[in-house]
Amino acid sequence: MARAGLSREAVTALALRVVDDGGPQGFADLTLAKVAAAAGVATPSLYKHVGSLADLRRSVAVVAVDDLTRAAAAATIGRSGPDALSALAHAIRGFAREHPGRYAATQVSPDLGAQADDPLSLAGAESVAVVAAVLRGFGLPEASTVDAIRAVRSAVHGFVSLELLGGFGMPDDVDHSFEVLVGLLVVGIADLARPATS
Numbered sequence: 001m002a003r004a005g006l007s008r009e010a011v012t013a014l015a016l017r018v019v020d021d022g023g024p025q026g027f028a029d030l031t032l033a034k035v036a037a038a039a040g041v042a043t044p045s046l047y048k049h050v051g052s053l054a055d056l057r058r059s060v061a062v063v064a065v066d067d068l069t070r071a072a073a074a075a076t077i078g079r080s081g082p083d084a085l086s087a088l089a090h091a092i093r094g095f096a097r098e099h100p101g102r103y104a105a106t107q108v109s110p111d112l113g114a115q116a117d118d119p120l121s122l123a124g125a126e127s128v129a130v131v132a133a134v135l136r137g138f139g140l141p142e143a144s145t146v147d148a149i150r151a152v153r154s155a156v157h158g159f160v161s162l163e164l165l166g167g168f169g170m171p172d173d174v175d176h177s178f179e180v181l182v183g184l185l186v187v188g189i190a191d192l193a194r195p196a197t198s
Contacts, residue, residue, distance in 0.1 A: 002027070002168050004048045006039060006041065006045070006048075010039075010049075011039065011049045011050055011056065012050075012063065014038045015035045015056055016060055016102070017038060017061070018034045019060060019101035020099065020101050020102065020174075024099060024104065024165060025101075026100070026101025027057070028102040028104065030057060030060065032053050033039070041137070042092040058120050059106070060102075060105050061103075061105045061106065061120055062123045064099075064102040064105035064106045065098070065105075065106050065124060066122070068102075068103070068127060069123070069126050069130055070144070071092075072092060073130050075087040075091035076088050076091070076134050082190075085135070085186055085189065086186070087154070088130070089156050089181075089182045089185065090150075092156050092157075093159070093163075094159040095111070095161075096164060104159070106127075127147060131152060131153065132149060135143055135148050135149065135152070135189060141194045156181075159177075159181055173185070183191065
């Protein structure tokens, strides 16, 4: 019998705690057994509230994406152009450093063919909308928006992932390198927005 008061929301909250406690590998190492132990119940008791580990991971991902979106939106509101892009990049990096397990969860993609009201799809769309709003400040043509979003996400995610996993072993200042990356992104996005000359 499930512990009194246990619900899908409560199970997700416990899973988030397990993810947070696990550091950068917290999301990858998430198991139903760990969540059940945190809940003080047997693992089969969780199936009353979540369908599977994959189902629980998606619930964790929805919360994580919402958290990251709020952080990005708060950092970029009232800013535009290079200032907004810099604030966005720093907000993503700051979130990843503070919540590495949750950051890993933000990389879960919605299932192909998911319903329009799928929570993870909706959360992901809101997150992308924040990035798109930042990039609109550069006057990007509509046809280049998706490319720019992918470039920014890939660059910042690559840097952050390497940093979290200890991939920068040289003694040079990592913060300075991140500023160089942000500067390159600003120049690149501005160039993408520049009208082509014949």
